[in-house]
Amino acid sequence: MSASLLAAVPYTPFDVEKALNPGNTAWVLAASALVLLMTPALAFFYGGMVRVKHVLAMLMQNFAAIAIVSVTWLLVGFTWAFGGDGKYLGDMHFAFMRNINDVVPTLGAAQTIPTIVFVAFQLTFAIITPALITGSTADRWKFGSFVAFVTVWSVVVYAPVAHWVFDAYGWLNRSGFEPGAHFFAEDFAGGTVVHINAGAAGLAMALVLGKRKGWPKQNMRGHNIPFVMLGAGLLWFGWFGFNAGSELGADGVAGFAWVNTNTATATALLGWILVEKIKYGKCTALGAASGAVTGLVAITPCAGWVSPMGSIFIGLIAGVLCALAISLKTRFGFDDSLDVVGVHFVGGWVGTLCIGFFSTTGVNPLGNDGILYGGGGHFGGWNLLLHQFLAAGAVTVYSFVMTAIIALVINLVIRNRVSEEDELEGLDTAIHGESAYEFGPLGGQLGGSGGVPSTLPKATVDA
Amino acid sequence: MKQITAVVKPFKLDDVKAALEVLGVQGLTVSEVQGFGRQRGHTEVYRGAEYTVDFVPKVKIEVIVGDGDVDKLVSAIVEAARTGKIGDGKVWVTSVESLVRVRTGERDADAI
Numbered sequence: 001m002s003a004s005l006l007a008a009v010p011y012t013p014f015d016v017e018k019a020l021n022p023g024n025t026a027w028v029l030a031a032s033a034l035v036l037l038m039t040p041a042l043a044f045f046y047g048g049m050v051r052v053k054h055v056l057a058m059l060m061q062n063f064a065a066i067a068i069v070s071v072t073w074l075l076v077g078f079t080w081a082f083g084g085d086g087k088y089l090g091d092m093h094f095a096f097m098r099n100i101n102d103v104v105p106t107l108g109a110a111q112t113i114p115t116i117v118f119v120a121f122q123l124t125f126a127i128i129t130p131a132l133i134t135g136s137t138a139d140r141w142k143f144g145s146f147v148a149f150v151t152v153w154s155v156v157v158y159a160p161v162a163h164w165v166f167d168a169y170g171w172l173n174r175s176g177f178e179p180g181a182h183f184f185a186e187d188f189a190g191g192t193v194v195h196i197n198a199g200a201a202g203l204a205m206a207l208v209l210g211k212r213k214g215w216p217k218q219n220m221r222g223h224n225i226p227f228v229m230l231g232a233g234l235l236w237f238g239w240f241g242f243n244a245g246s247e248l249g250a251d252g253v254a255g256f257a258w259v260n261t262n263t264a265t266a267t268a269l270l271g272w273i274l275v276e277k278i279k280y281g282k283c284t285a286l287g288a289a290s291g292a293v294t295g296l297v298a299i300t301p302c303a304g305w306v307s308p309m310g311s312i313f314i315g316l317i318a319g320v321l322c323a324l325a326i327s328l329k330t331r332f333g334f335d336d337s338l339d340v341v342g343v344h345f346v347g348g349w350v351g352t353l354c355i356g357f358f359s360t361t362g363v364n365p366l367g368n369d370g371i372l373y374g375g376g377g378h379f380g381g382w383n384l385l386l387h388q389f390l391a392a393g394a395v396t397v398y399s400f401v402m403t404a405i406i407a408l409v410i411n412l413v414i415r416n417r418v419s420e421e422d423e424l425e426g427l428d429t430a431i432h433g434e435s436a437y438e439f440g441p442l443g444g445q446l447g448g449s450g451g452v453p454s455t456l457p458k459a460t461v462d463a
Numbered sequence: 464m465k466q467i468t469a470v471v472k473p474f475k476l477d478d479v480k481a482a483l484e485v486l487g488v489q490g491l492t493v494s495e496v497q498g499f500g501r502q503r504g505h506t507e508v509y510r511g512a513e514y515t516v517d518f519v520p521k522v523k524i525e526v527i528v529g530d531g532d533v534d535k536l537v538s539a540i541v542e543a544a545r546t547g548k549i550g551d552g553k554v555w556v557t558s559v560e561s562l563v564r565v566r567t568g569e570r571d572a573d574a575i
Contacts, residue, residue, distance in 0.1 A: 049510075219514040221507070280508040290510065326511040339510060 009085040011102040014115055021112035027250040028113050028121050034241025035124035039066050039131050041238055045231025046135050049222035049338045053426025054139040055436045061146050065131040069154045073123045080159035082106055085169040089160050106168040126158050129194045135338035136202035139212050140423055143431050145416045149406060157402045161395055165193045172391040185391035186359055186367055189246035191301025191352040192395045199345025200399035208407045209417055211335035225285050232289035236265055239296045243303035256363050257303035264315030268295025271319025294322040297347035302355050305367045310358035318350045352392045356385025464559040465533045469524045471544040471552040476522045482543040486536060491526040502550035521552060527559055529575055
């Protein structure tokens with residue numbers, strides 16, 4: 001089987017003897033495990049923010065995303081993202097994990113880890129991206145429809161976007177204006193591919209599904225803020241794999257990425273609760289958790305391109321702007337239930353554009369100098385900012401449009417939204433036949449969620 | 464026999480219990496309840512939005528007493544539960560027709 005019609009790139013086997021670097025390989029393997037933990041962490045971050053009758057449905061969608069993408073990525077996702085040298089889409093060289101001992105074209109001579117390790121690392125990114133969408137769709141997306149959506153979306157949306165930005169041959173990575181030039185819209189770990197992508201998709205899904213019953217009049221406060229804090233803490237932990245791991249090596253740039261990640265997260269947390277203090281007079285725990293995640297999002301594209309002092313400002317800007325941005329949904333009337341747009345979309349844009357100002361070759365000689373560093377070099381300064389804008393805009397439009405199309409097609413076949421009765425009863429009992437907690441002294445004798453009596457799920461009634 | 468029902472601020476439960484014990488009350492029932500009176504609810508901040516929470520947490524205390532004890536017990540509860548601020552709650556008295564102690568089968572006044 002030949003690779004592809006476009007295959008101008010010659011595939012060569014990865015030279016384990018000469019090219020493999022055990023230190024880099026060990027770090028990327030460990031980082032992959034760290035990033036995988038982020039999806040269960042996200043499940044709890046979101047799970048704590050939904051009401052008690054919907055928490056299992058939220059956890060289930062996130063775990064299902066792990067399971068589904070773990071398969072689709074090996075079949076076609078990876079090869080569409082990182083095979084070949086096409087501008088818009090990868091080839092089929094690595095489909096079904098064939099030819100997996102060949103060098104990945106985008107890494108070329110710089111590849112120091114086995115291709116299968118690169119597959120594992122990138123898989124974890126492909127998993128968390130669709131999982132992020134569940135925050136805007138909480139409490140009303142039918143499980144079966146979600147499963148179908150993620151199966152298609154991970155291949156048709158995530159893989160091409162990853163190719164555009166992460167792959168050196170992608171059109172947003174190689175200059176869209178000057179083909180062949182050594183330029184790339186800088187995205188160290190996925191500000192566009194992961195966060196803007198998921199944020200735009202989240203906005204589309206919130207619009208396609210419509211509002212939750214009773215929103216925004218009814219107060220839909222989360223049922224377990226400690227879960228939210230725990231989830232945020234585990235995301236923070238896993239994110240070191242996400243950002244420092246994206247260097248694909250155990251070196252100084254990975255060290256900068258690590259410190260920058262921590263710094264921006266810290267200052268975004270402070271920025272968010274500062275806004276709360278000024279606007280409402282109190283700093284909330286939910287605000288601290290939200291601010292931390294915002295910082296993680298914003299520093300993601302910047303992690304290996306900016307200095308630790310730069311990341312102080314990037315985090316602070318993101319924390320303040322996103323704390324203000326979450327009130328957009330009530331102003332415009334779209335039920336982005338858990339603020340995927342306010343946190344991931346806005347935070348992703350902030351981080352992606354901040355590169356245009358804060359990027360410095362002093363940290364990473366492979367990058368460009370942003371406006372604050374003199375904007376030197378062919379693509380430094382305003383030119384860099386323009387390219388960042390182009391990349392963020394292109395991903396926004398593609399993700400929004402494709403997500404809406406996929407969701408509307410699925411809706412024709414199996415309907416996206418749960419029935420009104422199921423939504424009011426709670427998705428946990430209505431769809432999954434379980435309830436999350438049995439705290440009362442009766443220990444669940446009455447059935448139902450959170451001690452509120454309701455009918456037992458059919459399957460558990462004594463035969 | 465009368466039943467005294469008191470809905471009071473949760474942190475006043477211990478004071479009310481102590482006051483009733485001093486006057487010889489042998490048992491009572493407590494439940495956590497929510498509601499509103501003239502105090503109405505309160506506002507909470509949730510992710511950039513302020514919400515009015517209509518129902519405020521309260522504690523409901525129920526105690527069954529002999530007819531002669533009612534007035535002084537009601538006074539004791541009111542005294543113990545009062546902070547002077549809005550939202551202190553209410554106390555009311557209802558008649559009880561009959562009463563049985565499950566263990567012994569004792570009835571009415573003997574079962575108090």
